[in-house]
Amino acid sequence: MHPLLIIFLIVLILSWLLERILDSLNSSRWGSSPPELVRELYNDADYLKAKSYDQTGKKFSLISDSFSLLVMLTLLLTGAFGELDMLVHSWYPDELTATLVFFGIIAICADLLQLPFDIYKTFVIEQKFGFNKKTPGLFISDRIKGYILGGLIGGSLIALFSLTYQLAGPSFWIYAWVTVAVLLLLTSMFYTTVLLPIFNKLSPLADGELKQSIVAYCTKTGFAIKNLMVMDGSKRSSKANAFFSGIGAQKKIVLFDTLIANHSIPELVAVLAHETGHYKLKHTLTGLFLSLIQTGLMFFIFSIFIQYPQFAEALGSNKPTLELGLLAFGILYGPVSMALSLATNFISRKHEYEADAYATKTYNGAALQEALKKLSVSNLSNPDPHPAYVFFYYSHPPLLHRLRAIEKVIQTA
Numbered sequence: 001m002h003p004l005l006i007i008f009l010i011v012l013i014l015s016w017l018l019e020r021i022l023d024s025l026n027s028s029r030w031g032s033s034p035p036e037l038v039r040e041l042y043n044d045a046d047y048l049k050a051k052s053y054d055q056t057g058k059k060f061s062l063i064s065d066s067f068s069l070l071v072m073l074t075l076l077l078t079g080a081f082g083e084l085d086m087l088v089h090s091w092y093p094d095e096l097t098a099t100l101v102f103f104g105i106i107a108i109c110a111d112l113l114q115l116p117f118d119i120y121k122t123f124v125i126e127q128k129f130g131f132n133k134k135t136p137g138l139f140i141s142d143r144i145k146g147y148i149l150g151g152l153i154g155g156s157l158i159a160l161f162s163l164t165y166q167l168a169g170p171s172f173w174i175y176a177w178v179t180v181a182v183l184l185l186l187t188s189m190f191y192t193t194v195l196l197p198i199f200n201k202l203s204p205l206a207d208g209e210l211k212q213s214i215v216a217y218c219t220k221t222g223f224a225i226k227n228l229m230v231m232d233g234s235k236r237s238s239k240a241n242a243f244f245s246g247i248g249a250q251k252k253i254v255l256f257d258t259l260i261a262n263h264s265i266p267e268l269v270a271v272l273a274h275e276t277g278h279y280k281l282k283h284t285l286t287g288l289f290l291s292l293i294q295t296g297l298m299f300f301i302f303s304i305f306i307q308y309p310q311f312a313e314a315l316g317s318n319k320p321t322l323e324l325g326l327l328a329f330g331i332l333y334g335p336v337s338m339a340l341s342l343a344t345n346f347i348s349r350k351h352e353y354e355a356d357a358y359a360t361k362t363y364n365g366a367a368l369q370e371a372l373k374k375l376s377v378s379n380l381s382n383p384d385p386h387p388a389y390v391f392f393y394y395s396h397p398p399l400l401h402r403l404r405a406i407e408k409v410i411q412t413a
């Protein structure tokens, strides 16, 4: 067996194992009734429902992750990727076409294997816990739109990579990085104006008491927001959310209709104040900057990788190509990407505390606490996750930590 192939297998198996360990640590946190700290939020029935939702999700990801792992191990051990690549190159001598066809075939096969799991998750699990609002028709049209967008975006990125690689040689990563950086910036600016409307309907918030309260808050804090939108999140799920997006004149705050339906006006303004905090404290810009750095680092590491023909050999081919380099890189970059996500999640959790503090100081901490409690209970979030699990996966601090931090800000104010 090729020594690099052994490393691929070890990386894949270890990351599968790590996920299982974290899942089981987190599962061990559930008792038969809510812990003292969350008793005021969850009644027994809510708590048991959240527990069952969490456990069902974990069982599901155990099965689907193990299945993906088995498929991947089989493909690697049989050298199928290398065989496929040589076959595609015998059909299409042109590098660019071969690369696109290779990834096209892999994407279609991966999606077909994933499809039954997605259907089960949406129409069995989410349905059972009362979240799913998708009709089969919407599920299919979402999927088709996803294919078209994915094909266009993924296809042009791969083409860009392939062309710059052929033209610029080893320094191609700088050109690819600059282009992707521009794309990232444009996406961030136009996400709510161009991408989101493909899937959802966004309408300006109607006049009324809510809008007046929001305008009053924005005037007080000197936050010029022209674009306050409501999104029809209810057509897919009953889960509620709000988010901020865009930079400069394109900035928008989006409230889900499901959020408006279940919260009082002070709670909604408090959520909006939290989102305003992200903008005022420059979290959006910091996030964008960090992802630019990450992308650059990734491209640079990849440019080193692609020079070694051994990766193609390990995948079962005798000819090093861009696509086999990318595939090998994709596997080995997993642990690096995980380490980077630890850092970005840490920063993101810090930002959440800061935005909560901002909302507490400029608006109303008690209303924010109420809103967070309601969101946590209705989304069946785990009230007391394991610290290791939070450290690895949580981009937002757990509810209890946020409530306590807000309490502190209220007391010192």
Ligand SMILES: [Zn+2]
Residues within 6 Å of the ligand: 274, 275, 278, 352, 355
């Ligand atoms: Zn936030």
